[in-house]
């Protein structure tokens with residue numbers, strides 16, 4: 001009998017993760033309503049969610065979902081090319097295209113699926129993808145899947161980007177996030193747009209952490225900087241500020257038509273339930289409305305307060321502030337211990353380690369929401385000081 005335990009080595013792999021302080025586990029929560037999360041009789045204030053505007057638990061969300069369920073029921077039944085495209089998906093995509101200022105948009109079941117479908121549909125062997133070193137795993141995996149040559153520039157390093165552009169072969173796609181998910185800082189989008197235009201490359205910007213949060217009507221960092229019309233491919237998630245789940249790619253009509261024909265994570269995946277599309281259309285209206293502006297203004301006030309607290313305890317927050325404030329600690333064991341101490345004092349703040357960030361740069365990742373109160377943020381400041 002072959003010794004499969006030896007071949008697969010699962011126990012040894014798990015032991016190895018534990019030994020390196022890289023072990024992760026899922027912690028069940030009994031209740032997560034707004035910013036308070038509960039497990040048994042314990043309760044924490046959540047500073048780890050990407051629901052930046054607090055829409056996930058809003059009355060508007062509840063009402064839109066209930067309305068959608070009453071109208072459309074449960075699942076969609078099949079992929080959109082097979083079963084027919086429901087009007088609710090078309091309406092959502094028209095609203096997204098209008099919101100992002102593009103001709104068209106296509107929705108996917110997650111932001112991760114957008115990257116996996118889009119990048120390999122547009123570039124392949126003989127082409128070149130140039131990524132910022134800190135790009136999200138979905139962008140890296142999509143680039144690998146495409147078969148194109150992959151080049152990486154150090155985070156926001158424009159000289160290196162330019163040198164890579166000079167020698168790139170085939171179709172050239174530059175890929176960056178606008179607000180970086182684990183560092184909370186911003187890409188130098190204006191300069192990147194200028195470089196990619198000069199070298200005839202295309203640019204994909206992942207605005208997962210900027211839509212809803214930055215720019216006029218919450219349209220993202222590229223709109224805030226006035227370069228959105230030069231971005232060729234706008235990628236975003238519907239799972240963060242939009243408060244629900246899913247992802248989108250907004251671009252020209254031709255690009256979207258090509259994706260409908262080629263993006264495998266779109267073609268071979270069941271369409272998201274119609275009530276989600278219905279509720280998301282309402283969320284776009286809300287995010288781009290006066291009420292959206294008020295929520296953003298509250299969020300930025302909260303971020304400002306947290307930034308000041310971090311400065312007071314000797315930390316240096318990112319210069320362009322969206323809603324992510326990392327506290328870089330270094331060693332995974334120390335960051336884990338700090339996260340555990342914060343948990344003991346009633347705050348949910350995750351420790352982010354390798355392979356999500358580079359070894360030796362383990363950190364606490366604080367995310368703010370429009371829903372946090374002044375006193376919750378003040379309390380966080382004291383707890384942080386005690387935990388570090």
Ligand SMILES: *Cc1c(COP(=O)(O)O)cnc(C)c1O
Nearest residue numbers: 110111112136181208237239246
């Ligand atoms: C969260 C995230 C995604 C993936 O979006 P999901 O909808 O959660 O799958 C993609 N890019 C970045 C930068 C993200 O932070």
